[in-house]
Amino acid sequence: MASPSLSGRPAFVFAPDRCTGCEACRIACGIENAGGRDTGWRTVLTFNPARHPALPTRHLSLACNHCETPACALGCPASAYRRDAATGALVLEPERCIGCRYCSWLCPYDAPRFDAAAGVMTKCTFCAPRLAGGRPPACTEACPTAALSIGSRNGRSAELAFTGLAETGLGPALRLVASRRQTPPPASASQAILDSARVQPTAPRKITLRSEWTLALFTVVMPALVAWLGSGLVAPARAPAALPFLGLAALAMAVSMLHLGRPLRAWRALVNLRSSWLSREAALSALFVGLGTGWFVQPVVSVGWAALVAGLALVLSIDAVYRAIPRTGRSAWHSSDVVLTTLLLLGIGTDTTLVAWTAAALKALLFAARWRSGPFGLPIPLAGLRLVLLALAVAESLGWSVAFVLAVVGEALDRSAFYSELEPVTPAAGMAAAASRAAAVVRS
């Protein structure tokens, strides 16, 4: 989505020195946009809420930053966002939204939220109607200390470490005002050993396996189907029968539709091929399954190979969907990446040892890298099992179908860990990381 130049358009200006964390901004948003019945779209975060003596206690008020390069809009498969040219506001159109929640994973500011009752996303509108009429957004008008106000997108934004807001390249309409106070008040209270776990509460997880198990299923079944079909092209005896192939495909796609807030609008997922990997993934799924079905109906070799090409493009797009998510700290490459899974299964299914062992080696390396870099999404016994299954699958001592199934089970385990480990950037997580860094500085 090409956005016109937003120079001179409004931006939120936030001065942390003046903010007391009172949340009048949040309450005013709720009054303006939900008649006072709901909490509104603004969140106030507090750094060092337990007032550890070595650090200042500060607040950060965030809503949507109506970014120049909006990750949400660009990633939305249903093109449910539109830019209001006059104000620069990025507005969600609920009738177009399918409730897939992908935008909420792409946004590092936690702006789009899922409205479970309506089945669609909801987000700060910048009070665009007010802005158009020359009035500031409700939150900025309500702030009793002028900590939150409205200014212009032009102008510098100060770097304030406590916020944990990383440079995202999205061009947010948010300017932070430099702080006069970076240190805590000189107090006569006792010093204490700084324990970063206590300075900042851990941020709640945005993604859990429980919430995304349907996607885990989809991203295990589809690579398996692509590899199975590919194997069948090379060795016709190994080709899948129509019923199991279509049955599994239907299951995977139906289950992933359950992930949507508005499953009946699922067709809208095909709308934004231009910029959304999720849209492309949806289209390629349909293409792969369609061509695969065509191959069963009329076993023409070229149709089969076209299906395989579509399937390979599909698994590439699946990985791309997840790679687009900004993460805190962990690598964007994971041992459960579906391209590797597809290659592994293809290698097993076509007896191409080089491919199978290369894929397995890469998976093992990435697995080890995860082990070192942070909390592991699998309990130790299951992690061990995953490695054992991978080894057995490429050991060449078992029949291809047994090896194939063992490999799929092993990948299913690892893929479930993928969702448990996936930590999209959130302001709360960013602030927790900032607290750790500040604690390290004080300790040294």
Added chain:
Amino acid sequence: MGIAGLETNRATPEGPCLKGLAYVERAHSKQRIEGPLRRLCDGSFEPIGWEAAIETIASTLERLHSRHGPQTVLYYSASGTKGLLNEAGLAFWRLFGGCTTTYGDLCWPAGLEATRLTLGANSHNAPWDLENARLIVMWGKNPAETNIHQLPQVDRAQSAGATLVVIDPRRTETAERADVLAQLRPGTDGALALGIGHILVRDACVDRDFISRNVLGFEDYCRLVAAYDPQRVAALTELPVATVESIARLFATLRPATIVPGFGMQRYTNSGQTLRAMLALLAITGNIGKPGAGWMYANLQTQIFSERKDPLDLYPPEDPAGPVRVSISTARLGRDMLRTTEPPLTFAWVERGNPIPQNPETQTVLEAFRKLEFRVVVEEFLTDTAREADIVLPAKNFFEQTDVIGAYWHPYLQLRPKILEPPPGVRPETEIYRALGRRLGIAEQELAEALPGPSEEAIEAWLAAKLAPFGITLDELRKGPVLSPEFEEVAFAELKFPTPSGRIELRSEEARGRWGQDELPSWREAEERPTPGGPYPLHILTPNTKNRIHSQFGNLETIRRMEPSPSVAMHPRDARDRNLGEGSRARVFNARGELRLPVRLDWGLKPGCIAITNGFWLSEGGAVNVLSEGRETDMGFGAAFHDNAVQAEKV
């Protein structure tokens, strides 16, 4: 519907605080009582019609009146809603023949009296004048949470180079902005003030010229502070000597200086004397009667409608005879209710107040209320006090009846016009009294004289008559806030002090004569305080927060999101000593009662102090006054809530 600010009020141009905004929810809250309720045997409530309610109340009143006389009725009102129409209450009870009522106040009379004895009146510079100060001392005061409109003024003063000192046992939100934070032992503020005075006298940094012209008792004061050397003060207050010296140095070198005392700090048995000692610092440095200087405690310039200003009109009358028996100390509500005889109390009418959780010694207040035969509570929500009622009558909110209000910080009179119709079952107090009066057989003519209304025109005519002597019209008020006729941008600018001597009195004979206190602002320990190693080694602070005004607002959903339930804040050292961690369940107790609450760790507390914020309800397990004792402050008949020592243990 929304709420916006009125820029013509120069003290609050930013508009409402978060609680004011929450009024949008409050005005339409599902929890609101919208018709009379009667309590059933099992403690639940059922709606009854107005006729039945009035009939029941009136017949009970008649019966009790004939048996005991009118003073068997306790008329209890507090500061839940302000306005001139509030006087309808007492006017009605006089028609009834009289009643019993309270003297003193939960809020701030110790400080009012300390100021009255010293300066002669409670008046301070306009709020926006704070921007002119070079030294601002927030002494037991946390405007970042409890007077948000003052914060931009502090911010502007600091931008212009002012120094901010915060004196508070807690590192508060305000303290984050301070240049100096002195976390002293609670109850020792007076000792600190005398210690600062000692240093100023020692270093000859007082304003001799100002003192010679305007101050009475300086020589005696010097003799008093001689004993408060920095080492002794540091030991008493548990502050470093360097901190005491640095604060004194700031008073010595920075002019003009403003002290903003907090009301919480003013609720100890030694508070009156404490505030006199603090005020003395401004007197001896010439920080009274100048821009940017002064004592921003109470500004009663808008209290023009009563003959006597606070605190005098809160005291028992000199002549105790009369239809209204002013005999119950607000601080000792429970005990005084129980010991009242001739006649004993059998009936209570409560409006604009919530005494069960909010007055000290909740158990005693409950006992006293339960001993009565009948209770009527006029309320918006089913509060702890309303739950004790036999009949609850629905209360209006302030959008539903026109009235005129003043303030106690800024100098404006304002109109509070009616902008909402009350729900069909809700009547304003004036109409409740009218209906009750008619049923009691009070003459229509008498009712018309005592009670304004019922029509809008009648209310406005009544208000206009009150305003007329001051040359203020309702039309003027409709245009915007009007400065009080007694407005002074700089209080005491002419250095005329309405004290017996005409000077600022550091030595006050009335302190001795009326209150039995030292003529000079001497300091002594609070009556109850923690004993290290003893049964109750912790001091409990019960500060106010931005989220509530005492027991109001906390029940609203938008407020609950921020502080859904009560907890006890503890310093990690105190918690660790008791095997408590974040989220552990603790039992906080003393001889008077206990609370069981989850722990929140807070490094900002002074070790030895724990904090439970004020205003949680008894029904949610957080009423802090189950722990407090009903004691009066040393002057003013205030409530010494904070003479309160507790222990905490793991549950």
